[in-house]
Amino acid sequence: MGSPSETGSDGSRGCVLLTGANGFTGQHVRAELIGAGYSVCSAVVGAARGPHEATLDITSRDNCRRVLERLRPDYLIHLAAISFVQHADADAFYRVNVIGTMNLLEAVADARLEPRRIVIASSANVYGNATGGVIDESFPPQPVNHYAVSKLAMEHMVKTFSDRFPIVLTRPFNYTGRGQQPHFLVPKIVSHFLQRAPVIELGNLDVERDFSDVRMVAHVYRRLLECDSAGETVNICSGRPYSLRTILDMMAAIAGYEIEVRVNPAFVRRTEVKTLVGSTVKLRALAGPLQPIGLHDTLQWMTRA
Structure with a gap:
């Protein structure tokens, strides 16, 4: 099909099949791709609602x-x-994250x-x-919950296709922004402040996470195509950690x-990952200079939603 920089017959930069398109990340990735001149077919669960959507059940x-034979994306x-770590159905992590990816x-x-x-x-x-500072891609995986185990198993399965397809695997650390469900940590905090709630219940306040803005994440996904x-x-x-207190x-x-x-105490998980902060060295080497968005700016953007 040619190099990633080629232009398609419709004048676009090519057709991207985007799974999870109606999810939090997918909506922002779709906007990034369209803004950069790609045509996007959004793969969704349930009925497709227009010519640019397709119903896709990755468990089948x-x-x-x-779907792939009909769309033939570039x-x-x-x-x-399944991305919520505390999802109640452990089996679903493996059916969707591992078997679903293999099916695709x-x-x-x-x-x-x-x-x-x-x-x-x-x-991530x-x-x-992980302990001992900034984590780069050579750090040995040590998953501590079903979500993480399913993602690591998926990575190993994907590598069996690496001789056939030009695949890049991403390990996103935490990120947030407009449209993220309120059961995730940052939207929960933002919504409590917007409602001027007097009290909020949280878990370990000293947990540190590397938070990015979803708009930057969407930009990275597009750059990794190119x-x-x-x-x-x-x-x-x-590359920067933030505690809940911060x-x-x-x-x-x-x-x-x-x-x-x-x-x-119910929100303090026994297998809580205490600190996760990633190295951006490889990302910048591959994708080029990035324009990070500070967490304070992200929070302000979310409060204006």
Whole structure:
């Protein structure tokens, strides 16, 4: 199908099949791709609502094959996953994250496609309870929950296709922004301040996470389609950790009031990853200079939603 820089017959930069398109990340990735001149077919669960959407059940290999044979995309960005760490159905992590990804890649092979690039989202959670500073891609995985184990298993499965397809695996660290569900940490904090709630219940306030803005993450996914990234595994991160206490202080300054914080033992997970901060060295080497968005700016953007 040619190089990633070629222009398609419709005048676009090529067609991208985007799984998980209606999810938090997918909506921002779709906007980034369209803004950069790509045509996007959004793969969704449930009924398609227009000519640029397709119903896709990644747990069905037959369904994946039919969709891929019909659409024949130039690129694929695979975001669809069970991504909430505390999801109640442990089996679903493996059905969707591992088997679903395998079904999708098998369908690409069955349809005899020659994609210019396939970008697949794993997770920095595979690093587990990492200690000792900034984590680069050579750090040995130590998953501590079903979500992370399923993502690491998925990575190993994907590598069995690496001799057939130009695949790049991403390990996003935490990121946030408009549209993220309120059961995730930062949207929960933002919504409590917007409602001027007097109290918020949280877990360990000293947990530190490397937070990026979803708009930067979307930009990275687009850049990974365009650069020489095939065969790579790369962190998507800011390189800077923030504790929950810091986030609370930022929101207090934005909202203009202090909220009472109560630590709920039920929210303190036994296998809690204490600190996760990623190295951006490989990401910048592959994708080029990035324009990071500070967490304070992200929080302000979310409060204006």
